[in-house]
Amino acid sequence: MSSPLIEKLSILADSAKYDVSCSSSGGKRKNQDKGLGNAEGMGICHSYTEDGRCVSLLKILLTNFCIFDCAYCVSRKSNDVKRAAFTVQEVVDLTINFYRRNYIEGLFLSSGIFKNADYTMERLVRVAKKLRLEHKFNGYIHLKTIPGASEELIKEAGLYADRLSVNIELPSEESLKSLAPEKNFKDVLTPMGNIKDQLVLVKEEKKLFKSTPSFAPAGQSTQLIVGASAESDRQILTLADGLYQNYQLKRVYYSGYVPVVTDSRLPLISTPPIIRENRLYQADWLVRLYGFGVNELLDEQNPQLDLQIDPKLAWALRNRQIFPLEINTADYELIVRVPGIGIKSAKKIVAARRFAALTWDHLRQIGVVLKRAKYFVTCHGKSLETREWDEETIRRRIIFGEKGGRASLWGSQLDLFSQAS
Structure with missing residues (x-):
């Protein structure tokens, strides 16, 4: 590889x-005609950096030249950074090699924006098209x-790409006007x-014609x-929902703001809000997969997620009148809302108690995290706890340990994040 x-x-x-919306899961493109690679099912391997970001893909910009001047972006036109641009063929060769x-x-x-949106998008499409047609590249x-x-x-991009994404970046029109005035x-x-x-059109056409070309089979994010x-x-979360x-987005990705440029319009922070980012992901999963509504997790009086405990536990503590649930008779929809019980465990519980x-x-044995669930369920009307704890005590015991010692808060946070329940 040459020095330039x-x-x-x-x-x-x-x-x-800084773009975290780079999941490589969900593609089902098979290797055909003795081509190169494949993206069949879960065949994509993932590597992760220490902060959890996926690095299994060649993740690059076509160029960091940009006609926009977004306050938060390292590639904004007013930022004094070294600029570069790949040719279409260079990206193709790098990917293959x-x-x-x-x-x-x-x-x-991805790319900064050259002259205009179409000029840039046309080059992105040409990269994918050359990989698919000239090199028979079946990877993601x-x-x-x-x-x-x-x-x-x-439409043309979707014929060659497994996933398409367009970043909103900021959650409101007002913020876009302030921090990214060229966007709307x-x-x-x-x-x-x-x-x-x-x-939707391709899905309907495939019901009639099996030969209908696929369009972005891994969806959009x-x-x-x-x-x-x-x-x-x-x-x-209301916007994401x-x-x-x-x-019909597959995923909304949340990226804690990283202060990479200096601008009076931006907040002064020293580190990205990683815990808040994690809490948003947990709440996102609850809305998408667990049947929660955004208004159940947050309301006008409590518009921010609790940074000390995950949103499922926070909801359960606010709704103590629902608990304890009798695990042998409660509906699945309620069991899956119990802290310490995930979707798989809830399904196993409902299936097993038939016998x-x-x-x-x-x-x-099913995999329920009893140190969390025991405050919210009973078996045959009996609880593992000998006394009824108030909300603050349960919160403290889960965060710092049942003996009341100051267990590592970071350890607790990582444990909660890994469970997503």
Whole structure:
């Protein structure tokens, strides 16, 4: 690899690291005609950095030149950074060479905006098209859709990419006007709508014609920056819930604001709000997978998620009148809301109790986290606890340990995050 290309790669890979919406799961593109690679099912391998970000893809920008001047962006036009741009062929060659060396499992390609949205989007599409048609590349490709790009280019991109995404970045029109004045919600939501409509159309056509070409089989996603503007967690989750329902997004990714540039419009922080980011992911899972409504987790009086405990536990503590549940008779919809019981465990409980009344040992074998669940369920009317604890005591015992010693708060946070329940 030549020195100029290495320098470009260094610049444009570094500029791309702030985009977290780069999941490589969900593609089902099979290897055909003795091509190169595949993205079949869960065949994509993942590597993660210490902060949990996926690095299994070649994650780069086509260019960090940009006509926009977004306050939070390291590539904004007024920022004094070294600029670089790949040619279409350079990105294609890098992807093939890295894949052959087993460095990557696919490509995540985004870009600053050259002259205009269509000019940039056309080049992103050409990269994917050359990989698919000229090199028979069947690995995973995620293309970032440029806000304001034409519907025709978006449709073409979906023919070659496994996933498309267009980043909203900021959770409200007011924040966009303040921090990214060249952008607006319409330019972001219009391509989202185009992608959704095309996904629905292709799904219907495939019922009639099996030969219908696939369109972005891994769906679409977006990213929201957390902490660069003043929106509450309730506003952010309400927006995300609307995107899931109205635009059929696979995922909304939350990125804690990283202070990479100095601007009077931005908040003064020293470290990204990682715990808040984690709490938003947990709440997102509860809304998407556990049947919670945003208004159940947050309201006007409590618009921010609790940073000390996960949102499922916070909800349970606020709704003590519902508990304890009798594990042998409670409905699945309530069991899955118990802290310490995830979706798989709840399904196992409902299935197992058809054959025998469940005991605490059964729950432990199923995988229930009893140190959390025991405050909210009973077996045969009996609790593991000899006394009834108040809300604050349960909270303290779960965070710091049952003996009341100051167990590591960070350890507790990591434990809660890993369970997502």
